[in-house]
Amino acid sequence: MAGAGWAPPRLDEYILTEPLGSGTYATVYKAYRKRDTREVVAIKCVNKRSLNRASVENLLTEIEILKTIRHPNIVELKDFQWDGDHIYLIMEFCAGGDLSRFIRMRRMLPEKVARVFLQQLACALKFLHDRNISHLDLKPQNILLSAPENPQLKLADFGFAQYMSPWDEKHVLRGSPLYMAPEMVCRQHYDARVDLWSVGVILYEALFGKPPFASRSFAELEEKIRSDRAVETDLVVEAVRKDQEGDAAAAFSLYRKALEYFVPALHYESDVRRKEAIRAKVRQYISRAEELKVLVTSSNKNLLEKGNPARELLKEMAKDKPRLCAALEVASAAIAKEEEGRDDSDALELYQQSLGELLLLLAAEPAGRRRELLHAEIQTLMARAEYLKDQIKMREAQSMGKEALAESVRSACTLQ
Incomplete structure (x- = not known):
């Protein structure tokens, strides 16, 4: 069938090349304009024979909407054409994929990258909602990136989009189940705010690598969304696995990272039952993290004691290298600071200073016993510094967690 196989349809002004993606009704091709600039575009080829009445209406609405809007974070519709077999939507080409x-x-994705993308998506949605347009199929596959490097987000695929005033209500099921708002999944009436739920799911997937309610069936998805259970991130699952394997240091670090996400959730959750479920999780993670911290501290002291003889030997062998001696002295000062237990931030700064210098010296050190000792010492110091960094962050997370717990309890008491 033309448009679905290896041979793309023919269009007078364009050369269609490789397919970029395909769906039930259409295939999108990369294409070049034949004349003048050789402009690169993406052409969505819709097979007329595959369209039913509902999909014709959706396509007409998509063309109508895209013809009237221009925004830096929405894919531009440059033109549309048709022949006996196909309707062609000639779109802006986005080289960064979806x-x-x-x-x-x-x-x-790192938080700072997710934050920029979310800001751009919010700009696009505000622009649409100000014009009473709801996308109704927001998902990562429908968000394109302008380029592989320093990409700009572009909202695409308006096949399910509708003109909806804020007070309009619909009941027709639209979109992709994993990203649907609860009102849609539970077959209730919904309004334009369903796009905001999809944004939250997309943000969660960007930060954790998969949607919060990943399910094997629609029924399972509905059950998860209706449930009061708090969503467990991959960080928690991995922390539990590492804990069961006896890797206390890794489990401690993962619990600490998980708390960085759960504590803000506890603060902003408004549903009483969900808030209580998150509160229980935060208590559980703080308690286990404190137990693991004791284990990690103990094993870390053993590591320090084991490293002492090698460190003394390395100092002895470094007497003819003033820079190496000085860097090792800074490392010793960092260890002493850490053992005092007064200011871990100062100790961490000293570790980082010494490691910066020692890594440079390692690169210039010829092969031999001193290089082996220096390499081992750097590994030990890195482990110490990483552990100390985790301790500092864990204390911050625990402090935030305990404050949030106390605040949520105070709020609960006030409401009673």
């Missing part, structure tokens, strides 16, 4: 692929390649 957000789903971008997340998969990186497993999960």
Whole structure:
């Protein structure tokens, strides 16, 4: 069938090349304009024979909406054409692929990257909602990136979009189940705010690598959304696994990172039952993290004692290298500061200073016994510094967690 196989349809002004993606009714191709600029575009080829009445209406609405809007974070419709077999939507080409692929390649996105993307998505949605347009199919696959490097987010695929005033209510099921708002999943009336739920799911997937309610069936998805159970992140699952394997240091670090997400959730959750479920989780993670901290501290002291003889030997062998001696003295000062237990931030800063110098010296050190000792010492110091960094962050997370717990309890008491 034309448009679904290896041979793309023919269009007078364009050369259609490789397919970029395909769906039930359409295939999108990369294409070049034949004349003048050789402009690169993406052409969505819709097979007329595959369209039913509902999909024709959706396509007409998509063309109508895209013809009237221009925004830096929405894919531009440049033109549309048709012939006996196809309708062609000639779109802006986005070389960075879609957000789903971008997340998969990186497993999960850093918060600062997710924050920029969310700001851009929010700008696009505000622009649409100000014009009473709801997308109704927000998901990472429908969000394109302008380029592989320093990409700008572009909202695409308006096949389910509708003109909806804020007070309009619909009941027709639209979109993709994993990203649908509860009103849709539970077959209730919904309004324009369903797009905001989808944004939250997309943000969660960007940060954790998969949607919060990943399910094997629609029924399972509905059960998870109706449930009061708090969503457990991959960080918690991995922390529990590491804990069961006896890797206390890794489990401690993962519990600490998980708390960084659960504590703000406790603060902002308004549903009483969900808030109580999150509160219980925060208590549980803080308690286990404190137990693991004791274990990690004990094993870390053993590591320090084991490293002492090698460190003394390395100092002895470094007497003819003033820079190496000085860097090792800074490392010793960091260890002493840490053992005092007064100011871990100062100790961490000293570790970082010494490691910066020692890594430079290692690169210039010729092969031999001194290089082996220096390499081992750097590994030990890095482990100490990483552990200390985790301790500082854990204390901050625990402090925030305990404050949030206390605040949520005070709020609960006030309401009673």
